[in-house]
Amino acid sequence: xxxxxxxxxxxxxxxxxxxxxxxxxxxxxxxxxxxxxxxxxxxxxxxxxxxxxxxxxxxxxxxxxxxxxxxxxxxxxxxxxxxxxxxxxxxxxxxxxxxxxxxxxxxxxxxxxxxxxxxxxxxxxxxxxxxxxxxxxxxxxxxxxxxxxxxxxxxxxxxxxxxxxxxxxxxxxxxxxxxxxxxxxxxxxxxxxxxxxxxxxxxxxxxxxxxxxxxxxxxxxxxxxxxxxxxxxxxxxxxxxxxxxxxxxxxxxxxxxxxxxxxxxxxxxxxxxxxxxxxxxxxxxxxxxxxxxxxxxxxxxxxxxxxxxxxxxxxxxxxxx
Amino acid sequence: xxxxxxxxxxxxxxxxxxxxxxxxxxxxxxxxxxxxxxxxxxxxxxxxxxxxxxxxxxxxxxxxxxxxxxxxxxxxxxxxxxxxxxxxxxxxxxxxxxxxxxxxxxxxxxxxxxxxxxxxxxxxxxxxxxxxxxxxxxxxxxxxxxxxxxxxxxxxxxxxxxxxxxxxxxxxxxxxxxxxxxxxxxxxxxxxxxxxxxxxxxxxxxxxxxxxxxxxxxxxxxxxxxxxxxxxxxxxxxxxxxxxxxxxxxxxxxxxxxxxxxxxxxxxxxxxxxxxxxxxxxxxxxxxxxxxxxxxxxxxxxxxxxxxxxxxxxxxxxxxx
DNA sequence: ACTGAGAACGTTCTAGAACTCTGG
DNA sequence: CCAGAGTTCTAGAACGTTCTCAGT
Numbered sequence: 001x002x003x004x005x006x007x008x009x010x011x012x013x014x015x016x017x018x019x020x021x022x023x024x025x026x027x028x029x030x031x032x033x034x035x036x037x038x039x040x041x042x043x044x045x046x047x048x049x050x051x052x053x054x055x056x057x058x059x060x061x062x063x064x065x066x067x068x069x070x071x072x073x074x075x076x077x078x079x080x081x082x083x084x085x086x087x088x089x090x091x092x093x094x095x096x097x098x099x100x101x102x103x104x105x106x107x108x109x110x111x112x113x114x115x116x117x118x119x120x121x122x123x124x125x126x127x128x129x130x131x132x133x134x135x136x137x138x139x140x141x142x143x144x145x146x147x148x149x150x151x152x153x154x155x156x157x158x159x160x161x162x163x164x165x166x167x168x169x170x171x172x173x174x175x176x177x178x179x180x181x182x183x184x185x186x187x188x189x190x191x192x193x194x195x196x197x198x199x200x201x202x203x204x205x206x207x208x209x210x211x212x213x214x215x216x217x218x219x220x221x222x223x224x225x226x227x228x229x230x231x232x233x234x235x236x237x238x239x240x241x242x243x244x245x246x247x248x249x250x251x252x253x254x255x256x257x258x259x260x261x262x263x264x265x266x267x268x269x270x271x272x273x274x275x276x277x278x279x280x281x282x283x284x285x286x287x288x289x290x291x292x293x294x295x296x297x298x299x300x301x302x303x304x305x306x307x308x309x310x311x312x313x314x315x316x317x318x319x320x321x
Numbered sequence: 322x323x324x325x326x327x328x329x330x331x332x333x334x335x336x337x338x339x340x341x342x343x344x345x346x347x348x349x350x351x352x353x354x355x356x357x358x359x360x361x362x363x364x365x366x367x368x369x370x371x372x373x374x375x376x377x378x379x380x381x382x383x384x385x386x387x388x389x390x391x392x393x394x395x396x397x398x399x400x401x402x403x404x405x406x407x408x409x410x411x412x413x414x415x416x417x418x419x420x421x422x423x424x425x426x427x428x429x430x431x432x433x434x435x436x437x438x439x440x441x442x443x444x445x446x447x448x449x450x451x452x453x454x455x456x457x458x459x460x461x462x463x464x465x466x467x468x469x470x471x472x473x474x475x476x477x478x479x480x481x482x483x484x485x486x487x488x489x490x491x492x493x494x495x496x497x498x499x500x501x502x503x504x505x506x507x508x509x510x511x512x513x514x515x516x517x518x519x520x521x522x523x524x525x526x527x528x529x530x531x532x533x534x535x536x537x538x539x540x541x542x543x544x545x546x547x548x549x550x551x552x553x554x555x556x557x558x559x560x561x562x563x564x565x566x567x568x569x570x571x572x573x574x575x576x577x578x579x580x581x582x583x584x585x586x587x588x589x590x591x592x593x594x595x596x597x598x599x600x601x602x603x604x605x606x607x608x609x610x611x612x613x614x615x616x617x618x619x620x621x622x623x624x625x626x627x628x629x630x631x632x633x634x635x636x637x638x639x640x641x642x
Numbered sequence: 643a644c645t646g647a648g649a650a651c652g653t654t655c656t657a658g659a660a661c662t663c664t665g666g
Numbered sequence: 667c668c669a670g671a672g673t674t675c676t677a678g679a680a681c682g683t684t685c686t687c688a689g690t
Contacts, residue, residue, distance in 0.1 A: 031671085032671080032672090033671080033672080065386045076672080076673090077663090077672075077673075078672085078673060078674085080673075080674080082403055082406075082673095082674085082675090083672080083673055083674065085403075085655085085656090086656085086657085086672090086673075086674080087671095087672075087673085089655080089656050089657070090656095090657085090671095090672095094655085094656090095654085095655060095656090097654090097655090130670090130671075131657090159480050159484065162484050162488075163484065166484065166487050166488065166491060169491055169495075170491065173491065173494055173495060173498060176498060177498060180498065180501055180502060180505060183505060184505060187505070187508060187509065187512065190512065191512065194512075194515060194516075194519070197519070198519075201522075352651085353651080353652090354651080354652080397652080397653090398652075398653075398683090399652085399653060399654085401653075401654075403653095403654080403655090404652080404653050404654065406675090406676090407652090407653075407654080407676090407677085408651095408652075408653085410675080410676050410677070411651095411652095411676095411677085415675085415676085416674085416675060416676090418674090418675090451650085451651075452677090454677090454678080
């Protein structure tokens with residue numbers, strides 16, 4: 001999900017953040033294990049062995065063997081992956097289940113998650129505490145309540161963080177969609193301009209040709225000039241029709257896969273609405289070679305047959321404001 | 322301890338013993354896991370990975386990594402060393418502690434021992450049984466705990482499922498937006514093609530007019546025909562330039578907010594990255610009246626100063642993959 | 643034969659228990 | 667010394683798969 005650009009930006013921020021938080025948040029109140037873990041994951045030197053998850057709310061040991069051999073001994077007094085996992089569980093980290101669809105990090109990868117262990121959020125680390133052992137052997141009934149409470153707190157925090165991430169993601173997507181919509185509107189306007197131009201040009205050409213024919217008939221010019229003029233005029237109208245000369249090579253192939261992409265099904269949560277966008281035509285601009293004043297409107301499917309004379313400011317699609 | 326001779330003899334005996342005991346001791350009453358384990362250890366093919374201990378009363382996994390990768394999957398449905406160890410403990414195998422003097426099998430070796438798991442003694446294997454869980458729990462207290470837990474669990478599971486649905490929906494929306502972006506890019510390309518066409522047409526018109534004027538001057542036509550042709554030609558060239566006639570009013574104002582919207586930040590979940598999208602240029606198609614081959618590129622903000630000659634396949638925005 | 647409920651076993655993730663280490 | 671954290675080995679708990687066997 002994160003582009004190269006974003007990653008590099010994050011990397012830039014990372015160093016600054018590290019320098020800053022190593023002195024503050026990470027040095028006070030953050031357990032040693034958690035600090036070491038954070039540094040391990042943030043360390044770019046072992047990027048292929050251990051790294052952050054794609055969503056930034058988990059970390060991934062991509063290669064447990066290499067991790068045990070080279071990374072673990074750098075920070076701990078053992079090279080035992082099981083011991084490492086034991087520590088993680090003591091600090092309430094949880095392994096993320098590997099499903100069929102979820103093999104993003106490789107077959108051998110182990111992904112762990114803690115609500116307060118997130119990329120670029122060292123300030124949250126101090127909330128990660130070692131789980132207290134239920135030493136209430138003599139206290140009887142309290143154990144159940146405390147245990148349920150702790151579990152509840154953990155799960156709730158996890159849910160909250162997930163909701164937080166989702167909310168953020170939703171805001172971003174919404175914003176991006178608006179941006180896309182505005183771009184699209186601008187393109188539509190520009191297309192309208194183009195179309196108007198072509199219509200005007202069409203008319204001019206018609207007048208021009210008519211004029212030429214008249215002149216030709218009226219005058220006593222040589223036959224060769226007549227034929228030449230007519231030929232060029234015909235070519236010109238052909239150009240105006242957009243179908244032949246100078247057609248950008250490969251544009252068909254560029255557009256066609258997009259057409260296939262279109263069929264992907266429902267877009268929105270619980271909505272079966274169709275896209276107002278490009279039709280299944282395969283071309284965004286319609287088949288302009290068949291009609292001299294081709295409609296540029298790739299219209300909503302509601303109006304299949306648009307009257308040709310209704311060409312003023314066609315709306316490609318309506319955008320949410 | 323064991324010479325080559327004795328080993329070969331043992332190997333010879335081994336096959337006979339195996340054949341014999343596979344039919345007797347090992348096929349009746351011996352748990353599957355124990356049988357598999359015995360065969361693994363006895364298998365000479367992986368002698369460097371797993372083998373009997375020197376005293377024949379234990380077995381040694383010399384290289385857990387190789388063992389996990391190659392040996393485990395041959396007999397079990399996983400390649401997880403921890404799961405293997407869990408099974409061993411369930412059958413009451415015990416790890417032999419590695420002391421300073423006791424590194425006979427290497428630093429990474431794991432040695433396990435069971436009184437009835439011995440070299441050349443498959444007859445003992447049937448004595449190895451799964452440990453029975455101490456199911457001495459009273460049925461009384463369970464209901465209470467489960468009930469209080471149950472209500473909570475229902476709610477959290479509901480929340481989790483909702484989050485799961487939202488996450489999925491978000492992924493779909495993201496993917497679809499991705500596709501929309503690609504479509505948009507294709508449209509931009511097509512627009513570029515169109516514009517190029519119009520420019521070509523422009524040039525043709527110019528040449529046409531120039532030709533006509535020349536013809537006109539050379540011939541003995543009337544003055545009126547010349548002037549009329551010139552007038553129409555002038556109008557036509559104006560069209561081709563796209564900048565004056567029929568230019569959609571207000572396109573600047575429509576497009577400019579896109580630039581502002583652009584600065585809005587990350588598109589994706591958990592990413593603090595900047596938007597790669599359209600820059601604040603203001604027009605998708607550039608100012609075509611100022612430059613014959615105007616760049617249509619509304620470029621990323623990273624490249625503020627784009628060289629004018631770089632006009633090939635301009636990117637309106639970079640989309641996350 | 644077919645079937646389905648339950649037992650036994652396998653796999654995974656987490657926790658318990660006992661030990662060592664370390665700093666005040 | 668001793669309390670807390672780290673390390674190691676083993677066990678608990680949950681869930682999935684396979685086996686079994688009675689009842690149809």
